[in-house]
Amino acid sequence: MHKKKLVMIGNGMAGVRTIEEIIKIAPEKFEITIFGKEPYPNYNRIKLSNILQGDTSFDEIIINSLEWYEENQIQLYTGETVEKIDVQAKQVVTANGLVAAYDELIIATGSESFILPIPGADQEGVTGFRDINDCEMMINQARNFKKAVVIGGGLLGLEAARGLLNLGMEVEVVHLMADLMERQLDPVASSMLKKELEQQGMKFLMEKATVEILGDDRVTGLRFKDGTETKADLVVMAIGIKPNTQMAKNSGICVNRGIMVNDFMETTSENVYAVGECAEHREIVYGLVAPLYEQGKVLASKICGKETNPYEGSITGTQLKVAGVDLFSAGEIFEDNTTKAIKIHNDFDGVYKKILIRDNNIVGVVLYGDTKDSTKLFRMLTKKEDISGMTSTSILQAQDGAGDSNDVASMPNDELICGCNGVTKGAIVEAINSQGLTTLDQVSQCTNAGRSCGRCKPMVSQILAHTLGDKFDASAQKTSLCGCTTLSRDEVVAEIKEKGLTTIKEVMNVLEWKNEEGCTKCRPALNYLLGMIYMDEYKDDRDSRLVNEKMHANIQKDGTYTVIPRMYGGVTTAQDLKTIGEVAEKYNVPLVKLTGGQRIGLFGVKKEDLPDIWADLDMPSGYAYGKTLRTVKTCVGAKFCRYGTQDSMALGIELEKKFERLDTPHKVKMGVSACPRNCSEAGIKDLGFVGIDGGWEIYVGGNGGVDLRPGDHLMTVKTQDEVMEIAGAYLQYYRETANYLERTSKWLERVGLSHVQEVLANEETRKALNERMDKTLSKYIEPWNEAIQSEEIQHKYYAKHEILVGSESK
Incomplete structure (x- = not known):
């Protein structure tokens, strides 16, 4: 079959x-090429604030x-900017001169x-x-300013x-209007939020x-229209978005504020479509994810030749969580002489609710501090339900009310549960029942x-709990290994041991993986x-293995790689x-x-130079x-420093030489300091190991990244041998659990x-763990073998050293 x-x-x-959505509808219809300006795969921009606030890492989004x-x-193609669309020749041209022909073209350039x-x-x-990149810039600036x-x-x-407060900065917010979030909140809710x-x-x-903005080369402050000024080391502009349409x-292609599209996301050029924040539909450019996903579904059906209803615009409900405060707003915000309002204002508990009604229909919702009724109210608003037979109490309950908004049995199947992705209660129930989902x-x-x-x-x-009924076990709620199985990590391990499964394919077949090839x-x-x-x-x-592990190098934003040889203890x-x-x-x-790891x-x-570079270096990776021991960072220690109480370099080198190449659930970093400084x-x-008079303090579970966490004091030991044992x-124990x-x-x-302290306090348990560790380490015969698994690199290296390919040692 010829693919378009x-x-x-x-x-x-x-x-x-x-x-x-296109892959779901017609997985074999298209040969798909994607150009991304950023050097990353697709990530969740909604959670950028979580990264800035230290709640998550980039990998997790x-x-x-x-x-x-x-x-x-x-x-x-990551890090590749398309500069030109030739609609006559039906091809796109990138800044690097790459040319790609198309039968169908989707413009999804977003906004800036x-x-x-x-x-x-x-x-x-x-x-x-x-x-x-904006997040990383702010995080870096916060370290120095x-x-x-x-x-x-x-x-x-x-x-x-x-997020900047979390990073330790002093923060001022400059706003043109008298009220914060004036598009989502009325003055009462806004004042509560500001307080x-x-x-x-x-x-x-x-x-x-x-x-x-004041300063010569670097910002020093801001000047306002009224003549006043304020100092600043960092200025963040968050006043709106501009569709990328140039x-x-x-x-x-016809452009107004955004790229103009019809109800099927078609632009004014044949076979060219636009979707997302760059698209303008009926004079509206949407910035929230829910309407963009609605557009995507319509476009996918259209481009696959599947009959679909047109996209006619979206009524957006904004459910937010700003600095720990729950907010929801939808529809109209302000009263006029055609509306009546139901309000609850509980200043003591920090709760405010307002419902605007016109002609027995809800036309606006503002919720502050308690948003549990938002799903029900948004349904009533979008479906224009007649509320003439309802009381104000049944429409809007106080924070401690127990109405049917919490009773999923009373929800209709078409009630929207996930506004971002357009998922209804009925879709969730059907998936639970048909797929046997339990988590x-x-x-x-x-x-x-x-x-x-x-x-x-x-x-x-x-x-989930309502649908499963008696089969639902709250205490057993687990995170499955992935969407290919309902089994958790511990259940998979137990099944592997019980059934003697020895290969990935065996595990997937015997444990009835939904996707027979598994997933990433x-x-x-x-x-x-x-x-x-x-x-x-x-x-x-x-x-x-993950991509970087396959390549034995870290891919960078421009598509090149970083090679870092081992330097024991720095x-x-x-x-x-x-x-x-x-x-x-060379x-x-x-x-x-x-x-930062002293290497x-x-x-x-x-990419093409990686095999030769590793061979010429002739150093361990x-x-x-x-996902292994990365580095053991050391100070110069008692041998050179007048404050040092222990030989930190010797311990660091011994630790790194013993545990290098060890496969672990995630990357592991160590540090050895010769004194409490x-x-x-x-x-x-x-x-982490800190030298003191007469021994070593051991610290565990620290993290120096965005999600900063100080290590916990595990125990204090006297000798270097005890350090290695612990x-x-x-x-x-970390590897196994x-x-x-x-x-x-x-x-x-x-x-x-x-x-963990209790586990390690048991001498027999400690001995057994170390025996399993030593047995695991015994398979890593030669560091270089593990660093260069590809046949091409192995042959280059072994030929250089006159080693028989496949032998276990020199």
Whole structure:
């Protein structure tokens, strides 16, 4: 069957959701190519504020991994900007000169932050809040500067302000209007929100128009229209979005505020469509995800030739959580002489509710502090239900009321549960019954409910409990390994052991995986679990490794790679330095940099040079890409430092040499400090060791990333041998009980410090854990073998050293 060529410009949420829908309808119809301006796979922009606030990591907000694109045979070009659409020749041209022909073209270029066109807006320290790079910029700035000013008191601005507070900055919010979030909240709710945020530490400059950003090269402050000024080290503009339309406009496609589309998302050029924040439908550009996903469903059906209802616009309900305060608004916000209002204002409990009614129909909803009735009220608003027979109490209950909004049995099947993804109660119930779903995670994987902002998860859990009835076990609620199975990680492990399953394919077949090939989430997990269970007997499946592990290098934003050789404890030699320098010169490596883990990284390496570079280095891989021990950071210790009480370098080297290459559920970092001054930051590592007079303090579960967590004091020991024994037992217990991709910080919070201390206090248990650890480590005969698994690299290396391919040692 000849496949039509489908090209999509943009790799964001709306566009990729459209592709998901197309694959569901006609998986073999198109040869799909996607160009993404950013160097990442599709990620959840709704949760950027969670990253900024330290609640999650970037890996956790990726919606579709690189493996998903591979599995669906989608050609993804990251970091590739399309500059021109030739609608006559039906092809697109990128900034790098890449040309791609199309039969059908989807423009999903999204939007960008609107930056005020005022003097000083181009200075260093000024940013929008739209993508992961903006988040990273703010996080980096917060490490070095004190005061931030956020321009814009809407949702995005307040989320940015809350994140900057969490990063330790002093924060002022500048807003043009008299009320915060004036498009979603009336003055009463807005004043309640402002009061709450002030108590959290935010400061506000209301009714201020910024006319200039002060500074020479870097921002130092802002000047307002009334002549007043305020100081600033960082300025974040969060005052709206601007659709990315210039490319379409240059290509002769009709553009107003956005790219103009009809009810089937068709532009004015044949076979060219637009979807998402770049599209303008009936003079409206939508910025919320729910209407964009509605557009995507219509477009997918249209482009696949499936009969579908037209997209006629969306009534948006905004369910938000700003700085810990629940908000919901939909429809009209302000009363007029044609409306009547039902209001509840409980200032003591911080709850405010207002319903606007016209002609016996709800036309507006504002909820502050308690949003549990939002689903029911939004249904009544959108369906224009006649409320003439209802009392104000039955329409709107106080916070402690027990109306039918909490009784999922009374909900009609067409009630919208997940507004972001358009998932109804009926769709969730049908999936639970037909697919045998038993957990919230499985429901989310199957239906998309809760997959975006996550606000609907409590209601989805209630539907799950109601649908399963007596079969529902709240205490047994689990997270399945992935959407391919209903089994949890522990259940999969138990089944593997009981049934003697030894390969990934065997596990999937015997345990009746829904997707017989698995997915990008379960294949790496099963590969790890089988290796952990069978230790030296299991043959690692490199094809089931994550992408960076397959390439033995970290892919960078421009498509090049980073090579980082091992430097035990951060200690190197003159000869190794010479070798690295020679390799850098030979392959024209653009950047040679000291990393945070006390190693030297070669940045900007071409993919085709990786095999030769590793062979020429003739050094073990530092596994900067692996789910394994990354680094052991050390200070110079008692040998050189007058404050040092212990030999930190010797211990660090011994730890790194013993545990390098060890497969773990997630990356592991260690630090060894010779004294409590903690120069190697041992207190924020997965495993940290601090030298004291007469011994070592051991700290566990630390995390130095965005989700900062200080390590917990595990115990104090006297000798280096005891350190090695405890480290081995601790790591093995983590390996055997953690979920795949669960950092030690999250694992420790889940299982409890006291529990781990109790496990390690038992001498026999400790001995058994270390025996299993040693057996596991015995399969890593030669560090280099594990670092270069591909046949091409092995042959180059073995040929250089006259080693027989397949032999286990030199």
